[in-house]
Amino acid sequence: MDRVFTELTERVDFVSQQYATGMEKQEIADKNFKALCTVNNQIMKAFEVLGIRNRSELSILYAKRIAIKRARIYIARKVNLHEFKQGVMALILLFTMSYDIYINMTDVYQMNTRFSIEKQAKRSRRSDLEIEPLIV
Numbered sequence: 001m002d003r004v005f006t007e008l009t010e011r012v013d014f015v016s017q018q019y020a021t022g023m024e025k026q027e028i029a030d031k032n033f034k035a036l037c038t039v040n041n042q043i044m045k046a047f048e049v050l051g052i053r054n055r056s057e058l059s060i061l062y063a064k065r066i067a068i069k070r071a072r073i074y075i076a077r078k079v080n081l082h083e084f085k086q087g088v089m090a091l092i093l094l095f096t097m098s099y100d101i102y103i104n105m106t107d108v109y110q111m112n113t114r115f116s117i118e119k120q121a122k123r124s125r126r127s128d129l130e131i132e133p134l135i136v
Helices: 002-006 010-020 025-032 036-050 055-077 081-110
Strands: none
Touching: 010 025, 010 036, 010 055, 025 036, 036 055, 055 081
């Protein structure tokens, strides 16, 4: 029973992967022959189960997941050490860049800077400037 609340179903996982790669919700709905509400519910369920808030976090999470799978494949195939080092360096760069983007995105939201627009007071017209209607 714990699995239901901690793991994604196959369908929710598939939809969230598509969303993480940059597809819009309507595109996902059209491609999978589903209603937009269904896709939205599946994405929200994935956010809830994974404990994330937006697409950026979802993309980072799936990038890590793919990197771990590829690392396991490299180790299983006994790839030569030079190729493995190149792969690890590429993954480190990917994580560093994606983390930097994530931090910059969250800083914008967390600034709590509020801009105020001052309203200019309306001035009433002076009566001597009013033009009388032209009577023909």
